[in-house]
Amino acid sequence: MSYEQSPQKTGLAREIVKWLQSLDLSFYPMNVRRDFSNGYLVAEIFYHYYPSDFPLHSYNKGTSLSAKQANWSRIERSLQKLNLHLMKNVVDGTIHCKPGAAELLVQEIYTVLTNRSIREVQRPESDFTDQKYQELLPTLARSTACQAIKNNLKTTEMMAEPDICMNQRKAEIILHRHLEHKAAERVFNPRRFKVTPKLGQLAADNLVTSSRGDECFDSLSSAGTTSKSCSSSAWSGAAVPFKEIKVHQPARRSLVNY
Known part of the structure; x- marks a missing residue:
């Protein structure tokens, strides 16, 4: 298998790509969001630095939610023994395949294990939504309100946290953000939404200052x-x-x- 992978395609910095290639992993993460979600590759990376604390036979390569939770629980216990920590919101985003979470997780692991700092792929306070991707799409191709909730509230996320009230609040936040973006689109592109301008807006548009004066x-x-x-x-x-x-x-x- 060829390990050549462009940093632009993986979303990882070039230094991290070279570092991953040097570890001789069992398989190279062709899809960062999917391949890091179950935690097996993370355990394999730490195994190269702490082989006695991360026995690979204890980890499952499955992709079910139970397999993911079991792997990440073992990783967390091993990290606590070594006095190492990963951001919980980044780990949760990686488990549920949230946009940008896995890239930030690999960057954090790289910093922890190599003591090297690189330019951040994204800010740690990111909410891991598909907002940036939606902004790249044409207006007609962007998600509807229902699709926005489906994209940003994963099924595994609701299974891991079965509290109905909490999931309802998450859906309301996603919907509120979606409506805010739609309102902004109506302002910048009123013709598409057939918005009738108000009298004050018409008056402001007609007031064109003459360069020559009256x-x-x-x-x-x-x-x-x-x-x-x-x-x-x-x-x-x-x-x-x-x-x-x-x-x-x-x-x-x-x-x-x-």
């Missing part, structure tokens, strides 16, 4: 009145004339005789 001039009519004409481009670029009429009234005589 052009005004005075003229004298035959009746002796002065008219002021102004041309403005504020109304959809059309010139609209305005006239200001000043009437000269004769002085009124007083009707009171002194």
Whole structure:
């Protein structure tokens, strides 16, 4: 089997890819999210550094939830003996194949075992959702509300935590985030959603400031009145004339005789 794998395809940094290739693993993780979820490869990596604490015959290569939980439970006990720790939210995300969790886990293991630091693939506070992937898709290809919940709330996650109320809160958070993104899309692309603009928005769109300014001039009519004409481009670029009429009234005589 060829161990050549591009870091762009695996989502791992080049240093980590070279490090994994040097360990002579039983199989190379072609799909990082899937192959690290059951914990067997993690135990095999630690075995190369601590062979007596991670006996490989104690770990199961199965992909069921029970096999995953048993493997990770053994890994956690062995790490506690060595005074080593992995972030729980990253481990949970890896078990349930959450986007970005396995990549961050391998990066953390690399740092723990080699004492080397690399540029982070993603921030540790990531919620491991498919938001970044959805943003890369065309608008019409993005998930619906139902699909968003299905993508980000895994079946194994609900099996591992059967509390209905907790799973309901997780679904509500996913739905709320999905609706926020949809509302933002309606603002940036109102034509797709057939959003009728409000009167205030129309007025703001029509107020286009002219670079030349308004052009005004005075003229004298035959009746002796002065008219002021102004041309403005504020109304959809059309010139609209305005006239200001000043009437000269004769002085009124007083009707009171002194």
